[in-house]
Amino acid sequence: MSSPSGTGAVGEAGSPRQRELLSAAEVARIIARMAHQVIERTAPEPVMLIGIPTRGVPLARRLADRIREFGGTRPSVGILDVTLYRDDLRRRPTRPLQATELPAHGLDDALVVLVDDVLYSGRTVAAALDALREYGRPRAVQLAVLVDRGHRELPIRADYVGKNLPTSRNEEVGVLLIETDGTDAVMIRRSQR
Amino acid sequence: MRHLLTTTDLPRETVTALLDTAEALKQALLGREVRKLPTLRGRTVVTLFYENSTRTRASFEIAGKWMSADVVNISASGSSVAKGESLRDTALTLAAMGADCVVIRHPASGAAHRLASWVSTHVINAGDGTHQHPTQALLDAATLRERLGTLNGRIVTIVGDVLHSRVARSNIELLITLGARIHLVAPPTLLPWGVQNWGKGPNREERGWPVTVGHDLDTALPGTDAVMMLRVQAERMHGGFFPSAREYSISYGLTEARLRLLPEHAVVLHPGPMLRGMEIAHSVVDSPRAAIAEQVRNGVHVRMAVLYHLLAAQEEQA
Numbered sequence: 001m002s003s004p005s006g007t008g009a010v011g012e013a014g015s016p017r018q019r020e021l022l023s024a025a026e027v028a029r030i031i032a033r034m035a036h037q038v039i040e041r042t043a044p045e046p047v048m049l050i051g052i053p054t055r056g057v058p059l060a061r062r063l064a065d066r067i068r069e070f071g072g073t074r075p076s077v078g079i080l081d082v083t084l085y086r087d088d089l090r091r092r093p094t095r096p097l098q099a100t101e102l103p104a105h106g107l108d109d110a111l112v113v114l115v116d117d118v119l120y121s122g123r124t125v126a127a128a129l130d131a132l133r134e135y136g137r138p139r140a141v142q143l144a145v146l147v148d149r150g151h152r153e154l155p156i157r158a159d160y161v162g163k164n165l166p167t168s169r170n171e172e173v174g175v176l177l178i179e180t181d182g183t184d185a186v187m188i189r190r191s192q193r
Numbered sequence: 194m195r196h197l198l199t200t201t202d203l204p205r206e207t208v209t210a211l212l213d214t215a216e217a218l219k220q221a222l223l224g225r226e227v228r229k230l231p232t233l234r235g236r237t238v239v240t241l242f243y244e245n246s247t248r249t250r251a252s253f254e255i256a257g258k259w260m261s262a263d264v265v266n267i268s269a270s271g272s273s274v275a276k277g278e279s280l281r282d283t284a285l286t287l288a289a290m291g292a293d294c295v296v297i298r299h300p301a302s303g304a305a306h307r308l309a310s311w312v313s314t315h316v317i318n319a320g321d322g323t324h325q326h327p328t329q330a331l332l333d334a335a336t337l338r339e340r341l342g343t344l345n346g347r348i349v350t351i352v353g354d355v356l357h358s359r360v361a362r363s364n365i366e367l368l369i370t371l372g373a374r375i376h377l378v379a380p381p382t383l384l385p386w387g388v389q390n391w392g393k394g395p396n397r398e399e400r401g402w403p404v405t406v407g408h409d410l411d412t413a414l415p416g417t418d419a420v421m422m423l424r425v426q427a428e429r430m431h432g433g434f435f436p437s438a439r440e441y442s443i444s445y446g447l448t449e450a451r452l453r454l455l456p457e458h459a460v461v462l463h464p465g466p467m468l469r470g471m472e473i474a475h476s477v478v479d480s481p482r483a484a485i486a487e488q489v490r491n492g493v494h495v496r497m498a499v500l501y502h503l504l505a506a507q508e509e510q511a
Contacts, residue, residue: 084230084231085230085231090505091507092507096214097213097217097221097501098217100217100220100221134227134229135225
């Protein structure tokens, strides 16, 4: 649930309308590299990885596992649903809400890394920054995304980018993850509209 | 969803979506110092109450304010209604001022439906006569779901003044939709005519179990998962429905002795306002089986969910 058409499962793989941009192995390598980058930039300070539902959440968990594995400081993981803070609620049918679970010790003075699957317009991240403020005052907030597909509508940039994918606005990028979709891949297809 | 007028025609998916939203909102606000969400900023909600109310009105007001809507409260006494203005003119006036949603309570059954046909705003029925009170049923369902896990196959016993109870009507329809079985216990004079046919209908298989009726509380309690006590609505009674309050209380009041007849997991609900000592004993209200405070707490989140579904989405083409 990243941006208006930035994400979402894109149907069965292999149909002619869409093609695979990143394989499961590539996705795993990219997450490992991002984990190293987070360690490089933040160690020895502990980070708090906060996933934005839906697919930011499993990504945050995987990133945390890798950071642990590579000897970084043990990160805490949280979930932040930004739906109630979106500026486009009235442009679409009712959006279901998802869980928000933040570490019990709160966000105050923490180094927060927001994690999402696709960075597109930047509106989801803007909503996340608004939502974060309601829960506390982090020392700093950084942003990690698996895919940056461009077309920003707000002055927002990611600190950790898994893969830059230049796309056209009438294309859709779909990140598939085992936890939510049964397989790991990044797909692209032309929009139906 | 454009209006919330009745629970009768609410599909199961809509009910589940509303309850899920309420649960997510409850959780999102849990432990927060600032209970304010920006979601309905700039939207105006008017509560229009032609009958007395404490919890429903306050609950809607708090729900709206926690989501940053502007909430205006109007009660019949103290407004132009007291000067003789009709419901229609009052509603059109409010709509002309830019209200996005009108929450109405009215002594006449069907008032909310009429209102919805007159104005372009969203309408929420907060109780119309002896007809419906959908948000009460939703908050009862939320509370039962929380305590019992699911409503599927659960037996809910509703006790007391079913005849005058919009809470009972809304609950029967909603809980059947969610798969519960309803048993009514009341004196014959306080049961509506044809109540045995409620929950039946042309698509009976889909709607679930028909309502069963009994007159003896003691035999009903051991097999029930939840018992919902109703207030005897003296203000709607013009005649002798039972010999005396004392006799009613002895036959249909939930006493401590009767509480012991309930299974271990069973929940006691009361929509309020309660008449302690009449339909429910003091000690029962304060027992851990009673979920009455939880009902009130869930009421705010359920009403937030309703406002969210009505006001925070793209307008449906009517």
